[in-house]
Amino acid sequence: MKINSLFDSGNIEVVSTDDTSNITLNIPADSNSEFKQWFHFKAHGEVGKEYGFEILNAKDCSYVDGWENYQAVASYDRQYWFRVETEFTADKTLKFKHQFEQATVYFSYFEPYSYERHQNLIQVAQLSEDCEHRIIGETVDGRDMDLLVIGNESKERKIWITARQHPGETMAEWCAEGLIERLLDPTDALSRSLLEKAVFYVVPNMNVDGSYRGNLRSNAAGANLNREWQNPSLEKSPEVYHVRQAMQQTGVDAYLDLHGDEALPYVFVAGTEGVPSYSSKVKELEDEFKSILMSVNPDFQDKFGYDKDEPGKANLTVANAWVGEEFNCLSYTLEMPFKDNANLPNSETGWSGERSYVLGQTLLNPIYQLIDKLR
Template structure:
């Protein structure tokens, strides 16, 4: 048997590989931080063997409660991913699976590779409706790309969508793929109507370094980007610094920050009730957006989510809080599950890349629903 993870987004450490029924592993922490939860590795040499893979340090991960009712994903070709039997017991995450081939991959969630990211950017540019620009370098020297879609005239509404501040939340970039696919479709009436009145600024991956390194939550320096928005720096968080600079240049009328939640098995939005400038106008906009989103996608719901901040209690280091307060605009954090969506469960696939993609397509509808009220 052999286990490897020296590939894009790979993350695992082998403790013991002596027996098929007692493969012992550990998740490697994000560089420079204590965050750990993302795993992605390849098992070879165990076809048709009933394997038991134990991640021994699951109880030490960032969100141990996220392991309850969680099922890992597996794939033979890294294209089709399915859920496999998984349990959390005695502080370890235990995967029970009999591979049907000599090579199989396991991951925390369906990966979205850097190669896929580059293809996504290239395909968007190839549509003829999208301009690709470089905002600056990451700490590892990778490009931080901005996709600009629209006429960029002063009268346009300015809509910003960013994803994957936390690199292990790969569902966020799957969401962006669906969002762009529909927005760039010249035959889609909603997309055409939006682009008649708005310019979209999309950052498909805020954290390419962490994505490639196999991090859960931080960039190359071990910085959680979604705690940097009040005081970003080129030394610790150039990704946020460069995006903020561009936002100040363009302005923002609507902001969406796309994430995944380790614990809650639901799709939900977190709003801005806690920012100092929250008022009746923003409250009405939030409610209108949510109502349109409920109609656009049955995967979205409003019953479960984060506790709503009291007025004035917002954490201003978060992207949604900082952008909403700085620009006086409607701003949301969208969360998708690592588990299944409890409202519409799927035993074979759970929540996955395709469902995230479809949610991205659906997002155009609530944006269109509030467009006339953003200013």
């Protein structure tokens, strides 16, 4: 058995492969940070043989609740990812096993979204006459901060979408891809109508360094970007600094920040109830947004989610809270599961990149319905 993680978003530490019936592993921490949970590696073994893998430090990972009822994902072609039998044991290790149908299998915490795919998304999107690609700054490692401006900036309403502040939450960029591709579809009447009234500013990956390094939650400097919005710096969190600066130049009428949640097996949103400027108008927009999204995509629900902040108690270092307060607008964090959607389970794939992509497409429906009410 040979295991390798020296590739884009790879992350694993091999403890022992001596016992081929049970290969032991650890998950390394994020760059300059104590967060850990993301793993991604390839295993080369014997066709037809069943191998077991055990992550010894699962109990020390950042979100231990995330291992309950969790199933790891695997792929032979790095295109189709399926779930494999996984157990969080009584002694708090994570075990999964798989009988190899081919010699090499990739395993991951969730379906990856590669830096190569990210660059392809940007390059293809800019071919549309409705899209302009802008580089608004550099990351800690010197990678480009990519912004897609979709539509005419003379339009009154400004819609901002950011994704993947936490790099291991790859479902966020799958979701952003679905939204972008629908928005740029010249045959989609809803998208065409939206662009008659609004311009979209989309950052498909806020944390390209962390994504490439195989981090769960941090950028290259070890910063949790979704706790940097009140006072970002060029040294520690340039990604937030540059996006925030661009927002202040354009203004924001509605904002969606796309994420994944390790523990909760649902799709849900978190609003801005706790910000000082929260108003009845924003509440009405939030309620309508949820109602419309539930009507067009049953993967979304509003029963399970985070506890609502008390009035005036919001954490303004978090993106949706800072944006909601700064611009007094509809501002949501959208969360997707790493596990499966418990309301609509799929035993073969669980929650997946494809389902995230479709959710991204349907996010345009509530925006379309609310576009005239945003100002």
